[in-house]
Amino acid sequence: MHDIRFIRENAEAFDAGLARRGLPPQGADLIALDEARREAVTAVQIAQSRRNEASKLIGAAMAKGDKDGAEAIKAEVAALKEQMPALEAQADELAAKLKAALEIIPNLPGADVPDGGGEEENVEVSRWGDLREFDFTPKEHADIAPALGMDFETGARLSGARFTFLRGGMARLHRALGQFMLDVQTGEHGYAECNPPVLVGDDAMYGTDKLPKFAEDSFSTTNARWLIPTSEVSLTASVMGELLDEAALPLRLTALTLCFRSEAGAAGRDTRGFIRQHQFEKCELVSIVKPEDSEAEHQRMVRAAETILERLNLPYRKLLLCTGDMGFGARKTYDLEVWLPGQGAYREISSCSNTGDFQARRMNTRYRVAGEKRTEFVHTLNGSGLAVGRTLVAVIENYQNADGSVTVPEALRPYMGGITTLNPRSS
Numbered sequence: 001m002h003d004i005r006f007i008r009e010n011a012e013a014f015d016a017g018l019a020r021r022g023l024p025p026q027g028a029d030l031i032a033l034d035e036a037r038r039e040a041v042t043a044v045q046i047a048q049s050r051r052n053e054a055s056k057l058i059g060a061a062m063a064k065g066d067k068d069g070a071e072a073i074k075a076e077v078a079a080l081k082e083q084m085p086a087l088e089a090q091a092d093e094l095a096a097k098l099k100a101a102l103e104i105i106p107n108l109p110g111a112d113v114p115d116g117g118g119e120e121e122n123v124e125v126s127r128w129g130d131l132r133e134f135d136f137t138p139k140e141h142a143d144i145a146p147a148l149g150m151d152f153e154t155g156a157r158l159s160g161a162r163f164t165f166l167r168g169g170m171a172r173l174h175r176a177l178g179q180f181m182l183d184v185q186t187g188e189h190g191y192a193e194c195n196p197p198v199l200v201g202d203d204a205m206y207g208t209d210k211l212p213k214f215a216e217d218s219f220s221t222t223n224a225r226w227l228i229p230t231s232e233v234s235l236t237a238s239v240m241g242e243l244l245d246e247a248a249l250p251l252r253l254t255a256l257t258l259c260f261r262s263e264a265g266a267a268g269r270d271t272r273g274f275i276r277q278h279q280f281e282k283c284e285l286v287s288i289v290k291p292e293d294s295e296a297e298h299q300r301m302v303r304a305a306e307t308i309l310e311r312l313n314l315p316y317r318k319l320l321l322c323t324g325d326m327g328f329g330a331r332k333t334y335d336l337e338v339w340l341p342g343q344g345a346y347r348e349i350s351s352c353s354n355t356g357d358f359q360a361r362r363m364n365t366r367y368r369v370a371g372e373k374r375t376e377f378v379h380t381l382n383g384s385g386l387a388v389g390r391t392l393v394a395v396i397e398n399y400q401n402a403d404g405s406v407t408v409p410e411a412l413r414p415y416m417g418g419i420t421t422l423n424p425r426s427s
Helices: 004-009 011-020 027-063 067-102 141-148 152-159 168-187 202-207 232-237 291-311 358-363 388-398 410-415
Strands: 123-128 243-245 251-260 279-289 316-320 332-340 345-354 366-368 375-377 379-387
Touching: 004 011, 004 027, 011 027, 027 067, 123 291, 141 168, 141 388, 168 251, 168 279, 168 291, 168 379, 168 388, 168 410, 202 232, 202 358, 232 251, 232 279, 232 358, 232 379, 279 291, 279 388, 291 316, 291 332, 291 345, 291 379, 316 345, 332 388, 345 388, 358 379, 379 388
Parallel strands: 243 366
Antiparallel strands: 123 316, 251 279, 279 379, 316 332, 332 345, 345 379, 366 375
């Protein structure tokens, strides 16, 4: 959410930021709407003040025996009382219009974010790992995994497209990945493990910028709750409305949860295989920090995600997203893309974003500056450390063997109960 005071004082800079996002200027319209709102609020205040003043004058007039004067003032008070609801309704309507206009405007990009219209203009920052040289033609996971326990047919029969039933060693490997991620993020990077709800209310979704603009991308229940698209929602909203002590920052939270996405905005993409599912698991990373610490925290978070890929020996590249490819709430985003030899391409496996105070303003989350009375909005960051299903896909493709088996990475073997290889079932 944007600060209307900032827009009033920096209209040109605000519009310049929107232009970098490929959006038309909106500063003048927002300022005009805010001026109308402020005028309406002033009219209400003037009417209230005059009503209170006139009410006191009635008694004074009666005490002087000025009955006619008292009656005239009573008539004025009655007229003001009759006018007040309409004035208040106008002020409320204008405030609602301003809020509705502001809440669908994306965050402004950071100064160091490259300009661009889409993913083809993202900037590659670095690459890690050597691509494996196969002595056979590597296959895509969707061709290997069914014989290893990734049952697309049963998942579709139970729930429809983009649901998958994992069995046996495949299910255990999926669980091992999630546990491994949590252990690394808690034990080595200082994130506190959480087990949050996966059903949340409107306020949590709104505060983390998922509502109202992206309602169609999430699943809702019949009793006004939402299935979280990522535990970013639950973890970040856990400080919604709070005034935090500066000494409590930074807060670093992680959770391994089910996530649910309708994928309404991604129709027709990755319909084959396990990459884009309606239900999936993700190890989420969330940081709540002071404004001056958010850039360093962003780099720290990205490094925490990179660690998982490196421990699994999965080649990847790091991209700085351009203005046209960033998410709605992001001020700056790094994506990690893992190499999939079956596809012969790098594919996204983690996205780490600094939202600045964009979410904090929507949630009204502040911290009290030590030794001072003033408060400031916190900065919030979120990222994947990592998406479990996509990591499973990367393991299958990078560790596949010519006979259709998949070798379990060394880092996961302590979680696998002695299983070192997933072998295809006999027909």
